[in-house]
Structures are given as C-alpha cells and as structure tokens.
Amino acid sequence: MEQHLAKLKDEYLHEFHSYNYIREFIPVPNRQSLFDMTILEKLHIFFKHNKIYYKEQNLTLSNMPCISYEGDINQFWLSSKKYDTSYQPFFPTWGLSALLLISVAKDLGFKNIIDIGSGDGRLIYCGSIIGLNSIGVEIDKELCNLQNEISNSSKVKYEVINSDSNSIDYSQFRMENTMIFISALPELGEMISYSMIDQFKKYKAKMHNVGITLMGTHTYKQYSRDKSMWGWGKFIDDSGLKIVKCLSLPSSWTLDEKKKHHIYLHFSIINYLNSKQFTKSFEFIIIINLAEV
Numbered sequence: 001m002e003q004h005l006a007k008l009k010d011e012y013l014h015e016f017h018s019y020n021y022i023r024e025f026i027p028v029p030n031r032q033s034l035f036d037m038t039i040l041e042k043l044h045i046f047f048k049h050n051k052i053y054y055k056e057q058n059l060t061l062s063n064m065p066c067i068s069y070e071g072d073i074n075q076f077w078l079s080s081k082k083y084d085t086s087y088q089p090f091f092p093t094w095g096l097s098a099l100l101l102i103s104v105a106k107d108l109g110f111k112n113i114i115d116i117g118s119g120d121g122r123l124i125y126c127g128s129i130i131g132l133n134s135i136g137v138e139i140d141k142e143l144c145n146l147q148n149e150i151s152n153s154s155k156v157k158y159e160v161i162n163s164d165s166n167s168i169d170y171s172q173f174r175m176e177n178t179m180i181f182i183s184a185l186p187e188l189g190e191m192i193s194y195s196m197i198d199q200f201k202k203y204k205a206k207m208h209n210v211g212i213t214l215m216g217t218h219t220y221k222q223y224s225r226d227k228s229m230w231g232w233g234k235f236i237d238d239s240g241l242k243i244v245k246c247l248s249l250p251s252s253w254t255l256d257e258k259k260k261h262h263i264y265l266h267f268s269i270i271n272y273l274n275s276k277q278f279t280k281s282f283e284f285i286i287i288i289n290l291a292e293v
Contacts, residue, residue: 001034001100002100004034005034005096005097005100007062008025008061008062008064009094011061011062012024012025012059012061012066012068015059015061016057016059016068018068018070020055020070020071020072022052022053022070022071022072022073022092023068023069023070023071024068024069024094024095024096025059025061025066025067025068025069025096026040026043026044026047026066026067026069026095026096027040027061027064027065027066028040028064028065028066028067029041029044030065034096035096035099039099039129039130042129042154042156043095043096043099043126043129044067045154045156046095046122046125046150046154046156047069047095049149049150049153049154050071050120050146050150051146051149052071052072052073052076052092052120052146053069053070053071054070054071054072055069055070055071056068056069056070057070073090073091073092075142076090076119076120076140076142076143076146079140079142079143080119080139080140080143082140090119090120090140090143091119092119092120092122093119093122093123093183095122095126098122098123098126099126099130101123101126101181101213102123102126102127102130102132103130105127105132105179105211105213106130106131106132108179108211109177109209110132110177110178110179110209110211111132111133111176111177111178112132112133112134112135112173112174112176112177112178112179113127113132113133113134113135113178113179113180113181114135114136114137114173114178114179114180114181115127115134115135115136115137115180115181115183116137116165116168116180116181116182116183116192117137117138117139117165117182117183117184118136118137118138118143118147118160118183119138119143119183120143120146120147120150121136121138121143121146121147121150121151121158121160123136123181124136124147124158124159124160125150125151125154125156125158127158128156128157128158129156133174134158134159135158135159135160135161135173136158136159136160136161137161137163137165137168138160138161138162138163139162139163139164139165141162144160144162147160148160165182165192166191166192166195169199170196170199170200170203171199171202171203171206175203175206175207175208175210176206176207176208176209176210177208177209178209178210178211179210179211179212179213180196180210180211180212180213181212181213182196182212182213182214182215183215184215185215185231186214186215186230186231186232186235187231189214189215190235193212193214193235194235194238196212197239214232214235
C-alpha cells in the first residue's frame with residue numbers, strides 16, 4: 001500500500017503543477033480505490049469542509065480518477081507560532097498518509113488515539129471515521145475552532161482539547177489500547193516526549209498497550225544534537241526501545257518539483273523491551289514518522 005501511494009505521489013508531482021505549496025490528492029471512491037469507498041467519501045468531506053482548501057481539480061493518476069485539493073495555511077501557521085510553548089508550527093500531514101497511519105494503529109489493536117498538536121484535526125478525523133475513539137490536543141485556539149467547525153459540518157465526532165501539551169495530565173485519558181501522536185521533530189518534541197514518559201512511569205498501573213508516534217528526519221541540520229535514529233536516538237536509548245518493523249509513506253514536508261528526489265514519511269514500529277522501568281504487563285509500542293526537512 002505504502003509503495004503504491006509513494007508512486008502516485010511521484011506521478012502527481014510530475015503531472016500536476018501548481019504554485020500552491022499546500023496541495024494533495026485524494027482518489028475518487030470507486031472499485032479501483034486504495035481504501036474503502038465509504039472511508040474515501042468521508043475523507044473528501046474533510047477537505048470540502050476545511051477552509052484551508054479553496055481550490056479543487058479533477059485529474060487521473062495511474063488510470064485512477066482523483067481530486068487535487070489546493071490551499072493556504074499561512075493564517076494558521078502564523079497563529080500557531082505565537083505561543084511560547086508551541087514547539088512545531090502547524091503544517092498538515094497528507095490526508096492519505098494520515099488515513100494510513102491511523103489504519104496501521106487500528107491494525108495493531110489500538111482502539112483510542114490522542115493527537116498532541118492536532119492542527120486541523122485530520123488524524124483524529126481519520127480515527128473517528130474508521131471507528132476509533134479520537135481526542136486532539138491543540139494549543140492554538142484558531143486551529144481548535146477549525147477542528148470543531150469541520151466536526152460540526154461533517155457530522156464526524158471527536159473531542160478537541162484546547163491546551164498546552166506540556167501541561168497535559170495523561171491520567172485523565174483512558175490509557176488502554178491507546179496510540180498517542182506527537183507532531184514535532186526531534187529537537188522540538190524532546191521535552192514533550194520525556195515529560196510524557198515520566199508520566200507513564202507514574203501511571204503504569206493504569207496503562208496497557210500504549211503507543212506513541214514520533215516524527216523524525218532523514219536529513220540532519222549541521223548542528224543537530226542527535227544524528228542517530230532519525231534524531232531520536234538518545235530518547236530511544238534512554239527509554240530502552242528497539243526497532244522491530246518499518247513502513248514508508250509520502251510526506252508533504254516539501255513539494256519542490258525542482259528537486260530530483262521526493263520526500264517520504266517513514267514509520268518504524270518500536271517495542272519497549274526494558275523491564276527495569278515498567279512492569280512486564282506494560283506493552284509499549286512506538287511508531288516513528290520520518291520526514292526529510
């Protein structure tokens with residue numbers, strides 16, 4: 001699935017030219033579709049009710065009818081930067097990648113998702129439409145309003161919490177079969193991740209089969225503190241984690257057609273193996289999203 005999606009994105013960037021930085025495609029629901037037709041219909045509804053997107057165009061990719069959505073996030077990007085504890089300005093994940101991410105979490109047995117830095121709510125929207133209990137935590141009020149507007153107009157229900165992720169008390173959530181998404185690159189998301197792990201130690205008796213999603217990078221900056229394991233090496237070592245499986249998905253971190261290569265997300269499922277910090281009954285899985293930036 002991920003390889004097919006990557007090829008479609010390559011074709012999309014080669015065939016479809018636009019000055020809009022924010023653009024992506026969704027297949028039209030039919031028997032050729034990569035996903036269930038009902039789910040794809042609901043994903044199109046997300047884009048049609050999301051005021052970030054103002055232009056759509058029909059196109060065909062690998063003989064598959066699709067719709068390209070184009071938009072502008074400047075208003076929300078600037079708004080998300082005004083908070084002192086906002087570690088990652090808003091930049092949306094591709095809709096199809098979000099859907100596949102959530103599908104992987106569901107296939108792993110997770111029934112609940114919590115998205116830390118939920119942006120316009122596409123991850124929790126995807127979680128809701130495939131039957132997962134979905135909660136988004138977002139510091140920016142404008143983005144929270146956008147999430148609620150999309151939920152109300154689309155009739156897709158999820159919970160939105162307007163809060164600073166650093167002050168979240170995870171004991172308020174149901175922490176069984178729960179996947180947590182953290183949308184921040186390593187040097188920006190370390191504080192959130194370590195703080196979360198510290199809370200997990202306190203509430204380990206309440207936790208069972210809890211996962212985390214982190215965002216890493218293949219390309220390191222010159223003065224990056226950690227250039228191992230996509231920028232998360234120290235965190236992974238400190239937490240006693242081990243990689244057990246990898247997947248690859250397209251990313252929208254850059255859409256510069258002049259480059260010879262395209263950027264992909266990379267997911268690594270990591271299993272918590274260190275029993276010194278948690279009880280043996282505590283099952284800890286992490287998926288790392290990798291993006292070149």
